[in-house]
Amino acid sequence: MGPIRAEIAALELSGITRVAAGALGDPEVIPLWFGESDIVTPSFIRTAAQRALDEGRTFYNYPRGVLPLREALSRYHQRLYGLELHPDRITVPGSTMLSVVIALQCLASRGDEVILIGPYWPNVRQACIVQGAVHVDVRLLEGPQRWHLDLDAVRAAITPRTKAIYVNSPSNPTGWVMSGAEQLALLELCREHGLGLIADEVYHRNVLTGPDPAPSFLELAGEDEPVFVLNGFSKAWAMTGWRLGWMVHPKSLVTSMAVLAECNNTGAAIFAQYGGIAALEEGEGFVAEFTARCRRNADLVMERLGRHPRVRLLRPEGAFYAFPRIEGVTDSLALARRVLAEAKVGIAAGYTFGDGNESHVRLCFAISTERLDEALGRLIGVLDRLE
Missing domain, CATH: 3.40.640.10 (Type I PLP-dependent aspartate aminotransferase-like (Major domain))
Structure with missing residues (x-):
């Protein structure tokens, strides 16, 4: 590579992107891999930016x-x-x-x-x-x-x-x-x-x-x-x-x-x-509504996924992620790819979050409760089939 720094030449995609890259935009996939909800930015925020554009703030x-x-x-x-x-x-x-x-x-x-x-x-x-x-x-x-x-x-x-x-x-x-x-x-x-x-x-x-x-x-x-x-x-x-x-x-x-x-x-x-x-x-009203949604969804994740016999899951105190440890799993990337292929649910492989997380996966529960419930059902179906 000549003058290219070795650290740059050796960079690899994260375990989030490695799973998501091939399925972005697939309407059948319920995406729990990225840290975001399915809520469009509130209109009062969009309007303020649009007003700034109209005023020539460019x-x-x-x-x-x-x-x-x-x-x-x-x-x-x-x-x-x-x-x-x-x-x-x-x-x-x-x-x-x-x-x-x-x-x-x-x-x-x-x-x-x-x-x-x-x-x-x-x-x-x-x-x-x-x-x-x-x-x-x-x-x-x-x-x-x-x-x-x-x-x-x-x-x-x-x-x-x-x-x-x-x-x-x-x-x-x-x-x-x-x-x-x-x-x-x-x-x-x-x-x-x-x-x-x-x-x-x-x-x-x-x-x-x-x-x-x-x-x-x-x-x-x-x-x-x-x-x-x-x-x-x-x-x-x-x-x-x-x-x-x-x-x-x-x-x-x-x-x-x-x-x-x-x-x-x-x-x-x-x-x-x-x-x-x-x-x-x-934005305080939106913050309160969004937090209430995430609290409901955290309860749903604990009730459905947290009770699975192969799952060890500590209740999240903040943010909007679950990071369960799946007993018997030693290749979190392979599991994330299997869940995507078999269940059309996007999750993140645990290994990418640092040492000691190979048995974990991460899922974002900020999406609508209905879609989350469907995704959890599909994910649990895959866990039930693990040997």
């Missing part, structure tokens, strides 16, 4: 995000958490995934180690590889009643090359929600070892068994600590295709973030940002 703007959106985000954090966040600490570079990339660019150089609290979304691992960083997996403990963090295992994974820890709560794929005490313990560990922290809180409004919103590291971290809190519009407001997210970063990085946003993406689409303002200011 030009370049400040790469960290238009000021009205960053001010709306400041008010949003005040409303949710009682926090006074200056708009200078908020950057809207594009998608939330881009925020992951930028946070890694800030913290990790080639050969540095980044601890990933797993199971985790596979694109985070890929982003580490692209950056040239070494990912070190530390898996949550499973059970008996919930997933939980083994802080001693995290501590044991820290070496002189460790630069940062990544954690996602509420968690994709497990549904684990960190308590405030767990967050403080992890933050104190980072402080003790001089580590950066990347806190992915994109499911902060998708809470199934506790108070809304989920606890945030923003309630604990100082304004100039090396803590990057990542968030976005995709999950709470059904805006997955808009590629619009935000990050709260150390106060000292205002200029650096403008440069990074400009280099990576030249900023988020301007008219989309006005849709984001509408979501923040008018």
Whole structure:
């Protein structure tokens, strides 16, 4: 390959895309593989973006995000958490995934180690590889009643090359929600070892068994600590295709973030940002309705799938995924492909979410209850036929 970096040449599709790629658009498939619902973005959000287009908001703007959106985000954090966040600490570079990339660019150089609290979304691992960083997996403990963090295992994974820890709560794929005490313990560990922290809180409004919103590291971290809190519009407001997210970063990085946003993406689409303002200011009713749907669907998954004799499933506390362990399964990719072929249901293979997940699969239960019920019936039919 000549000058092409070996890490880039060796990249492989995630276990989600490897299953989904050949069946996208098939009307017979019930798609539970991606992290989205079947709800179109609410009309009041679409209308705000359309209005911005009609007003001619189609030009370049400040790469960290238009000021009205960053001010709306400041008010949003005040409303949710009682926090006074200056708009200078908020950057809207594009998608939330881009925020992951930028946070890694800030913290990790080639050969540095980044601890990933797993199971985790596979694109985070890929982003580490692209950056040239070494990912070190530390898996949550499973059970008996919930997933939980083994802080001693995290501590044991820290070496002189460790630069940062990544954690996602509420968690994709497990549904684990960190308590405030767990967050403080992890933050104190980072402080003790001089580590950066990347806190992915994109499911902060998708809470199934506790108070809304989920606890945030923003309630604990100082304004100039090396803590990057990542968030976005995709999950709470059904805006997955808009590629619009935000990050709260150390106060000292205002200029650096403008440069990074400009280099990576030249900023988020301007008219989309006005849709984001509408979501923040008018979207509480939708958030409540969508969360109620996900709670009903979580109950359905526990009732139908959770009772299957081959399934071990902890009730998700947040997000909108089930991550069951299927007893006797050692090749999750093969199982996902079989479910697609035999049942026309799209699920994600567990191996792609990090070490120790080969017996798991992930399914998204954010779709309509009726379609979910049909999908579960088809999936259970395949599980009944496993040898």
